[in-house]
Amino acid sequence: MLSTITSSQEAIELEEKFGAHNYHPLPVVLNKGEGVYLWDVEGKRYFDFLSAYSAVNQGHCHPRIINALIEQAKELTLTSRAFYNDKLGVAEKYVCELFGYDKALFMNSGAEANESAIKLARKWGYTKKGIPDNEAVIVAVKKNFHGRTTTIISASTDSAARKNFGPFMPGFEIIDYDDVLALQKALANPRVCGLWIEPIQGEAGVYVPQEGYLKAAADLCKKHNVLLMMDEIQTGIARTGKMLASDHEGVRPDLLILGKALSGGVLPISLVLADDEIMLVIKPGEHGSTFGGNPLAAAVVMAAMDVVKNENLAENAERQGIVFRDRMNAIKEKSSMITLVRGKGLLNAIVINDSPQSETAWNLCLKFAKNGLLAKPTHGNIIRLAPPLVINEDQLHECCDIIEDCIMNYKK
Ligand code: PLP
Numbered sequence: 001m002l003s004t005i006t007s008s009q010e011a012i013e014l015e016e017k018f019g020a021h022n023y024h025p026l027p028v029v030l031n032k033g034e035g036v037y038l039w040d041v042e043g044k045r046y047f048d049f050l051s052a053y054s055a056v057n058q059g060h061c062h063p064r065i066i067n068a069l070i071e072q073a074k075e076l077t078l079t080s081r082a083f084y085n086d087k088l089g090v091a092e093k094y095v096c097e098l099f100g101y102d103k104a105l106f107m108n109s110g111a112e113a114n115e116s117a118i119k120l121a122r123k124w125g126y127t128k129k130g131i132p133d134n135e136a137v138i139v140a141v142k143k144n145f146h147g148r149t150t151t152i153i154s155a156s157t158d159s160a161a162r163k164n165f166g167p168f169m170p171g172f173e174i175i176d177y178d179d180v181l182a183l184q185k186a187l188a189n190p191r192v193c194g195l196w197i198e199p200i201q202g203e204a205g206v207y208v209p210q211e212g213y214l215k216a217a218a219d220l221c222k223k224h225n226v227l228l229m230m231d232e233i234q235t236g237i238a239r240t241g242k243m244l245a246s247d248h249e250g251v252r253p254d255l256l257i258l259g260k261a262l263s264g265g266v267l268p269i270s271l272v273l274a275d276d277e278i279m280l281v282i283k284p285g286e287h288g289s290t291f292g293g294n295p296l297a298a299a300v301v302m303a304a305m306d307v308v309k310n311e312n313l314a315e316n317a318e319r320q321g322i323v324f325r326d327r328m329n330a331i332k333e334k335s336s337m338i339t340l341v342r343g344k345g346l347l348n349a350i351v352i353n354d355s356p357q358s359e360t361a362w363n364l365c366l367k368f369a370k371n372g373l374l375a376k377p378t379h380g381n382i383i384r385l386a387p388p389l390v391i392n393e394d395q396l397h398e399c400c401d402i403i404e405d406c407i408m409n410y411k412k
Contacts, residue, residue: 033060068303091298110259111147113270125193145203241318241345356380
């Protein structure tokens with residue numbers, strides 16, 4: 001029998017004592033979620049404005065997804081890929097048809113999907129583009145966030161992600177984000193096999209590139225025979241008001257990388273989608289994962305995607321996003337505490353008028369929590385605001401009122 005926690009303080013002390021200190025959470029201990037709401041162990045209710053970094057776009061514990069999980073868990077959870085199972089092919093067909101690709105590769109975490117995309121791009125570079133052995137280059141951009149593995153942080157420009165974790169993996173060239181001239185120059189190198197970008201840089205603080213950047217990137221990739229590797233792990237699955245953020249510019253990536261909300265927050269499920277000429281460069285035994293493509297994940301992913309479609313979450317994100325940014329911009333007019341509001345759909349951020357080293361954004365988030373809304377700063381003075389996409393307009397206004405109240409009454 002699991003021993004139960006009786007107070008927030010007790011849970012925090014246990015994590016501090018027995019857990020690795022690789023996160024710095026707000027002092028809130030949660031034990032229940034439903035839709036847009038979370039509850040702490042004392043029974044206080046909050047609006048979730050982080051959505052597990054956009055993994056619970058469908059809302060917490062969506063009954064359809066939980067039901068699919070339970071029903072499949074009673075039948076079969078894992079066989080390994082040494083054998084076929086009766087769910088994986090169905091799920092592969094489902095996601096291929098949904099996103100418009102020939103083939104799907106299931107993994108677990110977002111980082112693993114990115115690792116898979118790197119391997120696919122490199123192998124394609126050697127076997128299809130004719131890049132000399134071990135000389136393939138992947139172009140990445142400053143302030144990217146693609147995960148935490150040693151290869152992925154080799155392409156990071158965030159010192160906290162890299163310091164003391166070297167030596168790093170070679171084969172990356174890092175250029176400015178949202179800079180078409182830099183792209184033109186970098187992609188002309190015949191050793192480049194892939195351009196690896198996020199359509200909006202979520203983790204960096206919701207940086208939205210200029211309109212036309214993604215289209216220019218796709219055109220330049222085509223021109224130079226380079227694969228466009230789009231990390232839609234945070235932006236995908238309806239978060240920005242379209243199924244994919246790439247859809248805003250009519251861009252179809254060569255390697256589409258998905259994670260997080262693929263499961264509605266129920267299981268770690270990630271995915272790379274590509275057409276045959278790319279996906280089939282990887283042969284049996286060259287890549288895999290014990291849990292990737294397990295029947296439980298296959299059942300969950302289909303239920304989670306059904307919810308996104310049936311409940312029109314992309315349309316809701318688009319509509320509520322406009323209301324939200326209008327409200328945030330109105331607060332910005334009234335208070336010098338906000339210098340910028342940016343985002344798309346329901347992936348938004350406010351920039352706080354203080355240095356990234358200051359405690360202001362953290363303290364403001366503590367105040368939000370006290371008033372029933374959970375959000376967390378990213379990179380010091382930026383607060384990402386990303387509720388589950390099932391939020392309705394009345395709830396959104398209630399949340400905007402909380403944010404407004406906290407900002408207007410903020411005292412240092
Ligand atoms: N890529 C992007 C754009 C992300 O936002 C994240 C996580 O925040 C990842 C990759 C890594 O995903 P995971 O934490 O599941 O490895």
